[in-house]
Amino acid sequence: MNNTFSDNSQIGVVSTFSELIHTNFQGDMNALCWHRNLEGDFKEIVVKLELKENITEVSAEDLLALQLSEKGNIAREIILNDLQLLTDFGALPSLNLLKNYERDDELDFISTDVYSYHIDRSPIGTDTFLCTYYGAASDIIPNNQVEQKILIPEIREKLKALHDGPEAEFETFLKDYFFDLHYQPKPDAKPVNLGSGHLWRLAVDHPAQQVLPCVHRAPVENDGEYRLLLIC
Template sequence: MKKSPLATTQFKNVTSFQDLVNTPFQGNINALCWKRTLIGDFSEIANKLICTGTLATVSIEELLTLQLSEQGKLARETLLHDMKLLEAYGAAPILNVIENYERDEDLPWFPTDVYSFHVDRSPIATDTFLCTYYGAASDILPNNQAAQKILVPEIRTALKKLYQGEEGTGFEAFLNEYFFDLHYQAKPNAQPINLEVGNLWRLAVDHPESKVLPCVHRAPKEKAGERRLLLIC
């Protein structure tokens, strides 16, 4: 895994699922990685799944109906096992096959889609889990290498013009309502960390009980002609 100089202070590797879910976020640590080398042919599953649009959610039943090679079956066993682990923990895993995500083109100077560095927010205590089994993997960014976009002077000025009002509680509510406050940009010389294929990650979320900063992350640009197979919850 490519590391930035700050990676060791913010991101931590664990060796099991139990460690992944039981290790607390504390101090600067807001991302945990169960680093794995998976066996099986996940590309076979990604390419055999039906995806009539740009993204499809895959059910367990659909997985079980696929006619697969022996390597494809090994990959399917891993997918089913990971989903069962997360469900037993109390999470609600979703398996997606992705051609690409929808782009936010309303404000070209401030897109709020998942390709932009962002944090997740929840009104209740929770974490984000994700694993890329095939295709391009997501990136995370150390918080001190990220700048919240709404605090960048020229962006804030443009947002005030869009809001058509003065700064205050109304403006802050506007930033929250349209998710502007969730998005970040990389500082000069920032070094995003790729999550790599096969690793199961747990990322800190912005919620009222959190004791750490939320983890800044983004979806990758897909490789031409290659789907992604992603588990997320």
């Protein structure tokens, strides 16, 4: 068992998919990890898939069409099983072959892309599920080790200048443009890398949520390496 996960109060570690979906978030715990050491050659799948855009969604049919070695086939069966488990649960999983996400560099003082630490928000009760099968993996960070970017004075002043409207509408402006979802790590912050092969469930900000939403970010990709990511 990875001590980084099991010794961290933010993370609950489980050993089955059933536990992953039925364990309640509570206290500081807003991330659940189905801890797995996967067999199979996921790199072979990545090499044989065709990247059509920077983010290419891969269907079950695309996977089944690949001619794979025995180890590649083991990896494919794992992915197909994960997709089926999440679909049966009622989620809408997407398997993505990733070169990179779009960068948000429009403003030099605040970023709102997925490489910035952020939370997910939904109007209905839901969770974020993700698993990195190959390539760089995402990070999460404890809520007490980050500061909401819109509360940092110099950023807030620049956002007010950008808004250039009535004070009463400023908070709505921050939400409309998703500025309020993004966080800055404190100097002593200790992010946790989610690693490869583990299926994660992260708490989302929604009206019935009992815990703080999980702050996370996409990784900077390794040079010349695609990522294979399941997410929903």
